[in-house]
Amino acid sequence: MPVALCRLAGYLKSSILRSHLSYLTMEVAVHWVDRIGRRLKLRDLHFLMTVAQSGTMAKAAQQLAVSQPVVSKTISNLEHTLGVPLLDRTRLGVEPTMYGRVLLKHGAAIFDELRQSVEEIAFLADPAVGELRLGCPAVMFAGIVPVILNRLRRRHPRLTISLTQANSLAGLYRDLRDRNIELVLGRLAVPFIDEDLSAEILFNESLVVVAGTRNRWRRRQSIQLAELLHEPWVMPQDDVGGTAVAELFSACGLKVPNPIVVGGGIHLHRALLADGRSLATLPASVLQFGEKYASVKVLPVKLPDLPRPVGIVTLRDRMISPVAQLFIKSAREVAKTLAGQ
Numbered sequence: 001m002p003v004a005l006c007r008l009a010g011y012l013k014s015s016i017l018r019s020h021l022s023y024l025t026m027e028v029a030v031h032w033v034d035r036i037g038r039r040l041k042l043r044d045l046h047f048l049m050t051v052a053q054s055g056t057m058a059k060a061a062q063q064l065a066v067s068q069p070v071v072s073k074t075i076s077n078l079e080h081t082l083g084v085p086l087l088d089r090t091r092l093g094v095e096p097t098m099y100g101r102v103l104l105k106h107g108a109a110i111f112d113e114l115r116q117s118v119e120e121i122a123f124l125a126d127p128a129v130g131e132l133r134l135g136c137p138a139v140m141f142a143g144i145v146p147v148i149l150n151r152l153r154r155r156h157p158r159l160t161i162s163l164t165q166a167n168s169l170a171g172l173y174r175d176l177r178d179r180n181i182e183l184v185l186g187r188l189a190v191p192f193i194d195e196d197l198s199a200e201i202l203f204n205e206s207l208v209v210v211a212g213t214r215n216r217w218r219r220r221q222s223i224q225l226a227e228l229l230h231e232p233w234v235m236p237q238d239d240v241g242g243t244a245v246a247e248l249f250s251a252c253g254l255k256v257p258n259p260i261v262v263g264g265g266i267h268l269h270r271a272l273l274a275d276g277r278s279l280a281t282l283p284a285s286v287l288q289f290g291e292k293y294a295s296v297k298v299l300p301v302k303l304p305d306l307p308r309p310v311g312i313v314t315l316r317d318r319m320i321s322p323v324a325q326l327f328i329k330s331a332r333e334v335a336k337t338l339a340g341q
Helices: 003-037 042-054 057-064 068-082 100-127 138-142 144-155 169-176 241-253 266-273 283-288 322-339
Strands: 087-092 093-096 130-137 159-166 183-187 197-204 209-214 278-281 296-300 309-315
Touching: 042 057, 042 068, 042 087, 042 093, 042 130, 042 241, 042 322, 057 068, 068 278, 087 266, 093 309, 100 322, 130 138, 130 169, 130 197, 130 309, 130 322, 138 159, 138 266, 144 183, 144 283, 159 169, 159 283, 169 309, 197 266, 197 322, 209 266, 209 283, 241 278, 266 278, 283 322
Parallel strands: 130 159, 130 183
Antiparallel strands: 087 093, 183 309, 197 309, 209 278, 209 296
């Protein structure tokens, strides 16, 4: 076949394909408007989300301040509109079907976008007002987070900060994906592999070994970590702190010693250190930014310089609110003082 005819045939084929796709797109759009767009309401989605969260129609009705038949009829109408079952009903309650989970996932995104739009409108009307929902591992609240919040509130005193504390980054990332929080501030994995999340490094955290002022090791000028293996250690329980300690000993070719206490939080650890016998590790930023630990001293232990980036994590496909942008700006400024820049 001549080249010109080949090109013409290819053009006609692609033209027909484009026309067919255009027709399908228009058909889907008409289907959406006629069958779903005019019948699916935010109230219906809200009812479905409440039922899924509460686990029963009765509890959902109580939370929504309506009768149980109203809730049941709303869910049934929603299922009829979509043409698929959204909930599995059992004697013990209800659970979302695979169709229901899809609608709940995107429904949460819809309500989150609406909430952000309302907050952004309020911010545009008055830039001093707004709410930030922030999640952090517990140890961050003992160091850099209060400094960032104080700096932010000095400039914008009418802002509201809602804090979520967790001992697991996985739990915080789940809250972020469920849009219960907008930002996570904490240690970042290396490499950072969560493709649906975005991470910005603020600074590299270092660990230090600490003891009470009466501890016998504080008189030494230089200490090897191996010398401290049989001392009474106090260890963090959360996955963030526990992983950091394990990496530290592993980098020195050592096994993590058996601790006398695991968990309990930083304030309990400080109280145990004051007795003079125990040892612990702390992020250096806690000692720099946290309350003054007069009863705690950093021991001169030679430790490897490991990458421990601390940063801010956001949902990749989610617009960052103006209030969150203010927080990030303050966090960058505080992080520069930590890095000595």
